Amino acid sequence: AQSVTQLGSHVSVSEGALVLLRCNYSSSVPPYLFWYVQYPNQGLQLLLKYTSAATLVKGINGFEAEFKKSETSFHLTKPSAHMSDAAEYFCAVSAPGGGTSYGKLTFGQGTILTVHP
Amino acid sequence: EPEVTQTPSHQVTQMGQEVILRCVPISNHLYFYWYRQILGQKVEFLVSFYNNEISEKSEIFDDQFSVERPDGSNFTLKIRSTKLEDSAMYFCASGKDTYNSPLHFGNGTRLTVT
Numbered sequence: 001a002q003s004v005t006q007l008g009s010h011v012s013v014s015e016g017a018l019v020l021l022r023c024n025y026s027s028s029v030p031p032y033l034f035w036y037v038q039y040p041n042q043g044l045q046l047l048l049k050y051t052s053a054a055t056l057v058k059g060i061n062g063f064e065a066e067f068k069k070s071e072t073s074f075h076l077t078k079p080s081a082h083m084s085d086a087a088e089y090f091c092a093v094s095a096p097g098g099g100t101s102y103g104k105l106t107f108g109q110g111t112i113l114t115v116h117p
Numbered sequence: 118e119p120e121v122t123q124t125p126s127h128q129v130t131q132m133g134q135e136v137i138l139r140c141v142p143i144s145n146h147l148y149f150y151w152y153r154q155i156l157g158q159k160v161e162f163l164v165s166f167y168n169n170e171i172s173e174k175s176e177i178f179d180d181q182f183s184v185e186r187p188d189g190s191n192f193t194l195k196i197r198s199t200k201l202e203d204s205a206m207y208f209c210a211s212g213k214d215t216y217n218s219p220l221h222f223g224n225g226t227r228l229t230v231t
Contacts, residue, residue, distance in 0.1 A: 036222075043121065043208060043222035044160070090160065098171040100148050100165035103212045103220050109161040 002027045002093045006108035009114050019078040023091030033074040034092045074089045119143040121207050123223035130199055134224045138194045138226045142207030148212040153205040199230045
């Protein structure tokens with residue numbers, strides 16, 4: 001069984017400030033981990049993914065995340081927030097395996113990021 | 118860039134009615150999924166579909182739900198007799214292969230059951 005916990009349903013930062021969105025996971029097998037972003041009235045867009053290669057993963061729009069097995073964490077960071085980063089962010093986990101296992105995602109509850117001037 | 122397309126964007130139906138939510142996955146994708154998000158809750162996996170059959174389904178996906186890929190392009194989710202608690206945003210997703218390619222999600226259909 002797998003689960004994801006995102007700490008903080010709302011995070012507010014100033015433009016130019018560090019963005020840190022927290023995600024902790026639980027998995028009985030080595031996980032695949034993902035961050036998705038959802039802008040208003042749009043679908044979920046993949047920001048980045050960890051699939052057991054490098055533990056520091058770089059994604060789109062300047063975001064990156066570090067897989068820390070000892071802490072069961074996969075926090076999302078961006079050094080300098082931009083107004084366009086305002087959206088809802090979802091952390092998700094899946095299990096390695098053939099077929100459709102990769103796409104069977106367990107999501108966290110989401111974190112709404114607000115960026116103010 | 119190819120997109121996953123869902124129609125309609127919003128559907129209102131009365132309790133007990135049948136609804137069909139439609140999705141057009143990306144054309145060369147082989148794996149298909151439905152997820153839903155009840156307002157204020159997590160996005161939840163419903164079902165995965167490959168090679169014209171269901172691969173996995175969640176506990177939510179009971180006999181009231183069915184999926185179909187009728188013509189090689191559309192991928193539909195049918196709810197036979199809707200309940201109030203079926204009100205949610207339903208997302209379709211497709212993937213090309215396994216872990217090397219990401220899932221592509223549609224913009225969702227908001228289903229409101231009255």
